[in-house]
Amino acid sequence: MSGILESVNKRTQLVGQNRLELLLFKLNGRQRFGINVFKVKEVLQCPPLTLLPKLNPFIKGVAHIRGTTISVIDLSAATGGRPIEDVTNCFIIISEYNRSVQGFLVKSVERIINMNWSAIMPPPQGAGRASYLTAVTEIDGELVEIIDVEKILDEISPVKTDISKEVDEALTIDREQNFHIMVVDDSAVARKQIIRALDALNLQIDTAKDGKEALQKLKAIASEMDNVSTEIPLIISDIEMPEMDGYTLTAEIRDDPKLKHIKVVLHTSLSGVFNHAMVQKVGANDFIAKFNPDELAAAVNKHLSL
Known part of the structure; x- marks a missing residue:
């Protein structure tokens, strides 16, 4: 797993060609999810997590990684699914969104897929978990769901929208x-x-x-x-x-x-x-x-x- 993102810097030629690469992962269950590789800084075996008082219930704890304290969000719980209870064999996807770095707790990380944006479709209309999707696509005959991370982050820590x-x-x-x-x-x-x-x-x-x-x-x-x-x-x-x-x-x-x-x-x-x-x-x-x-x-x- 340590080498899965070794060539991320070589992938910048995809930008501007209406292409992306998705890092595929799973939460609780068989459903596959995807996150754009360009938003991923690192993928790690889940380290020991420190519980702090008054944390948002979707935050599993904080991880201390190379001198930085990073909040680790249980992505399954945050999207309305069952919380991930045992983190022993889980992974965290460290990503950067909207000028902040956070970790997403996932059950397993699979592989990177090269896609054309034209194959990424808007999510179906509906309630429930669909409200946490920003797009869907099909890989190997199976539906892959792309999570609206901005919605999750806004629910956990709403951003300031008023101008000064x-x-x-x-x-x-x-x-x-x-x-x-x-x-x-x-x-x-x-x-x-x-x-x-x-x-x-x-x-x-x-x-x-x-x-x-x-x-x-x-x-x-x-x-x-x-x-x-x-x-x-x-x-x-x-x-x-x-x-x-x-x-x-x-x-x-x-x-x-x-x-x-x-x-x-x-x-x-x-x-x-x-x-x-x-x-x-x-x-x-x-x-x-x-x-x-x-x-x-x-x-x-x-x-x-x-």
């Missing part, structure tokens, strides 16, 4: 103009966070759950006008989304004469230098790591005040 007084007072955007923008993200929680953070800017906000839906909406508007940026001057888009990722969406926008003047801000929990290179390659106007309401509002203010 200092940033609010520094905004130069004409709030009377009621700009119309689009927010594209496969996580309903992330979409709501963005909308709340931008409330002070007095915007009309349309949403789309993935790049494909966003492009369809833009093409529909383009059928009635030559320059869509006069209607929607700015798009805030996640990068990782089923069917069409944010890089591909940006490239499609730049290749369409009626869409190419729309400003695109990529807003993602992914991190790394390669992202900044891809911003330039596909023609995005900005890149912001999730989730800082002040930085998001400042970026929107900048691009709508030009």
